[in-house]
Amino acid sequence: xxxxxxxxxxxxxxxxxxxxxxxxLWTRLARLESAHPSATAPEGSGAAVTSKxxxxxxxxxxxxxxxxxxxPYMGELQRLTHKLHLSLAAENVPLAEFYLYESRELVxxxxxxxPEYRGHxxxxxxxxxxxxxxxxxxxxxxxxxxxxxxxxxxxxVVAACNACHRITSHAFVQIAEPENNxxxxxxxxxxxxxxRPIAHQNAKEQDLGQSP
Numbered sequence: 001x002x003x004x005x006x007x008x009x010x011x012x013x014x015x016x017x018x019x020x021x022x023x024x025l026w027t028r029l030a031r032l033e034s035a036h037p038s039a040t041a042p043e044g045s046g047a048a049v050t051s052k053x054x055x056x057x058x059x060x061x062x063x064x065x066x067x068x069x070x071x072p073y074m075g076e077l078q079r080l081t082h083k084l085h086l087s088l089a090a091e092n093v094p095l096a097e098f099y100l101y102e103s104r105e106l107v108x109x110x111x112x113x114x115p116e117y118r119g120h121x122x123x124x125x126x127x128x129x130x131x132x133x134x135x136x137x138x139x140x141x142x143x144x145x146x147x148x149x150x151x152x153x154x155x156x157v158v159a160a161c162n163a164c165h166r167i168t169s170h171a172f173v174q175i176a177e178p179e180n181n182x183x184x185x186x187x188x189x190x191x192x193x194x195x196r197p198i199a200h201q202n203a204k205e206q207d208l209g210q211s212p
Contacts, residue, residue, distance in 0.1 A: 070117045073110040080106060081157055082178045084137070086187040088150040093141055095187060096150070100137055103157075107131075120168045133160040 080103045087096035107130055111123035137153035154177065161175045181187060 067117060068114050070110075070114050070122065073106065073114065077103065077106055077110075077161075078175060081161065081175070083183070083185075083187070084157065085154040085178050086181055086183075088137070088154045090187040090189070090192070091150060092187055092189045093144065096137070097141055100134060100141070104134055107134075117168075122168075125164050125167060129160040129163050130157070133157045 080099055084096060084099040084103060087099055107126050111126055115121070115123040133153070133156040136156050137150075140149050140153045158175050158177055162171075165171055165173045165175075
């Protein structure tokens, strides 16, 4: 019984010490917080977030919002133009139609997202330079024009890109007609590069040595 009383007494003393320590700790924190409101606010807490938002808002007050970047669109457009050129050079009409469609969709998105960039009317420039070039390629594809005319359409797209660069004071960015195929992809029609289309599932199974 005496041992239990001794243990309880020790627990009370220990508890009192912890309470006193906590009181002193919170008192010190309160003083720090009054001096530096955001210094003691835990990361992600309302006080810290409010402080950061206020700081950010005051830092950018009166400054124009940064416009979306144009460079990612330019990089993707160059890739699609390269593949369009290789498709046209190989006289692969379905593939060229695919990359023509993808190019136009990208330009449409670019015009909507970045209609102006650093004082240049990107949407208007794209309409006046790229769209006529794409239309020429489309006409050549619909008329099943010979390879020379298809390649001429490809050159028109490259020329349109460079015209935009000159107008926007980026003449030092010169797009050239691609001379090789850096992609792990065939651009010639299937019958030219040896791939044989499979008409139906039975033919595929027979090729694999399986019974239909």
